[in-house]
Amino acid sequence: SQQGEEDPQALSIQEGENATMNCSYKTSINNLQWYRQNSGRGLVHLILIRSNEREKHSGRLRVTLDTSKKSSSLLITASRAADTASYFCALTGFQKLVFGTGTRLLVSP
């Protein structure tokens, strides 16, 4: 299967702490994207990292990609209660995106 697998499935932290979630996959990819989903809403794109990139930053987000290990990580620094959501990695092939099963993040005040 092309599907990415996120780890952990659920993560509970306190405000101000960092949150790290990982995505592992098995196939070759063009790029890898991370999305966020608030409860009951659609997914929102966070960041894209290309297969020839190793690290990318966007605000409090830091994404790494290790194509040799076929894995990516999303780090959210100084988390806030508003970061509470599910986070998904998505593998980009030729035309379509295949999503992982997601990590549920709970940030407590």
Place this chain on the structure above:
Amino acid sequence: DAGITQSPRYKITETGRQVTLMCHQTWSHSYMFWYRQDLGHGLRLIYYSAAADITDKGEVPDGYVVSRSKTENFPLTLESATRSQTSVYFCASRKTYQGTSNTGELFFGEGSRLTVL
């Protein structure tokens, strides 16, 4: 307003009935997608379309039919609904890849929650 809209947002139907979920986008994006989201499975691709009159199967197409006569619309039809099709359905769109300037970002609708009794 510009964006991608799905209708209905909530639908309850009975086994064996035909149901159509609508998706409309105002950006003239080439690509459109239908996903279903179920606990434990994440999002699974049902069908996608690269342009009007071009559609292709995704990971879980059985029991679903799509059409795309106009670029902006991509309806999903359950010809004879089954309980296993109870799910939240998401429509998404994106531009055609244009070198490195296009991120390939998907834009999602708010979802259609379907319950099949």
